[in-house]
Amino acid sequence: MLRFISLTVEDFGPFKGSQTIDFTSDDGVTFIWGNNGRGKTTLLNIFRYAIYGKFQNRRGTNVNLTMLSNRESRSEGRYGFKVVLRMSYDGEIYELTRQFKLRTGVSRPTKNDDYEQTVYLKKGTAILSSEDTDHILKIIMPEQVARFFLFDGELLQEYEELLMEDSDTGAQIKKSIEEILGVPVLTNGATDTAAVLEAYTNAKTRTAQSNKQTEQLGSQIATLEAALQGHNAELERLREELTQELGRKSELESEQNQNEHVKALLAEMKALENSIAEKKARREGLLSDIKNTTKDAWKGLIGFRVNEILSDVEAEVKVLEDKENSQKVAQHFLKEMKEAASRKHCNLCDQDIDDALILKMEERIKALEGNYGGLTPEESGKLRTLQIRKATLETMRYPSSKERLEIYERQLAAVTVEISDDERKLKAVKEELEKHGDIEELSTSMQNCVKNLINCLKKIDNLKEGERQEAEQIANIRSSLATLNAKLDKTATGEDMVRARRRVELCEMIHNIFEEGIDAYRNNLKSRVEKDATDLFVRISNDPDYVRLEINDNYGLAIYHKDGGDPVPLRSAGFEHVVALALIGALHKNAPLRGPVIMDSPFGRLDPTHKENIIKVLPSLSEQVVLLAYTHEIDEQRARETLGSSLKKEYRLTRQTSFYTRIEPNQEVK
């Protein structure tokens, strides 16, 4: 199997200077911790760059290599970058160096052409030729299967496409799965043995033609074989063209998606501009309200003092008014008593009053007249003054504007924050748009892309129909040939014909072994992948009632509940990740191609149970696992405890400056 021994990066991305990660030669897990922006994904892509010479962003688009040299190194006059990947494979030590450097004679680059890319591979101490380098790299980790070795956790979601019929992504993943499982070894074997069979069949026909007894039959067979060859060649041509068109379709769709992305960005820019305008209008309104409220604010400020004075005045007024009122009530009562005494009859109880009681009443009236004398003239004057003052003070009781101002200010602060947020988003959207070039030109480009895609789809339909017709003709010719060959075999008795026939028979057997082997191997693999993926899935899953996975023809895996019935529908994003990881682990276990698994942030959509269970099974995914995770994506200490001796190394990507990250052995490892 392939194993990475160490990786040295020099002035690459955020990694300034020369920095090395040493991996252990023992089976186990290496953690590389790093917060956002410190270069985890860049590091993953550096492995990809080392092996394939390409650097892709998250959308799978190749990145301009001139952008990748370290910014601080450039300002210090060091241009370009270098990667050295040391690895072992089949008992040999390889050292792969890939460098993006200035061309001879260039000291200060101004354009892409000022750089050149060099690559060389050392096997032991010998530097291999470029052909051998290319060959070995393709053998140890073909690009088609890179997705199973070097992957971004965010892309695991696409594995759900394997469960969908007629999905292009699903078809691509299926092709990659068959690649990693070694199916092309058999399909290539079947194709090549078929070619040998055809050659020996032609030889047999030529022998038949040279024999008088079978001359006519031989000629008929030769004619059909020539026709068959023509149809086979045409079928091959159509297939090649179809493959090219499917590739073009994929590119156009990618361009279309890019255009869709630009369209979405334009819509987002418009929406943000509208939102900012609306919020700015709201802010203006609030500022105007605040201004108006502030105008009368002084009244609110004296309100408290006015209230205090008013309260005193009201108390004094009340005392005087009470006294005045008491006198009025007493006067009325005395008047009633006097009338009753003079009439010797009480109107209230409608009874006559005797003389003795009249005397007592007159004494009482006399005494009361002294007690309820009413307000003195001074008091009356004071009451009038106080009443006027009270009325004046009441007009000055203006409500405080403090609370209203506070509300306005809170609203103003909120809308100001919203405007800032929107403006920041708008800036990011505009920067993203600028990467796509001239917006005006994009519109024409989008229209052309749609036109080309429609033409491409039509061409694919035509090619598929042509392929179908050719296959039909080939089947008919083969049937006729089988009949003629059977007749020839009965008729021909010469030694040379017997030998020629025997050679064809043996060739057929060899070809059949490969042809029959393809389906047998696929079925065998599927059952093993299904079993191993189920084992991993059950260990990772947080639902004990999900008991097995079932594989389909595309290697898609459906989840089954312990109660049986249909597969679990509408799986969550988290479970898609779990199933994808189970599939990748099972593929590694069953693939002729084995190598390290390097994954970037695979825990994003997983709950704590899933995270912990994945940590537990990491050593089962491959002999060498490198995990790139941001701090707190998982509990570091718990992960260490869970892995125990399976955790071999830890590194931390630490910020030196915004453009300089250091790769340091983690000091927290015990």
Place this chain on the structure above:
Amino acid sequence: MPMNKIEVEELLKVLEDIRAAKYPEIPSELIQSIVLAEFENQDNRTEGSIITRRLIDDFLRQSVHEG
């Protein structure tokens, strides 16, 4: 390039089962050699097909003798 045969063990086992059951006249070494040639030359189809042709030619020359 040296090839770790263990890596294609499962693949060979499937072919061997078919060969032994249905085509015993074909030597297992021949099938193994073709598989290894195809495995090592996945990036070079021409080379793979040339080696396969040569392996079968050699086998037929030994198996079917000229009179």
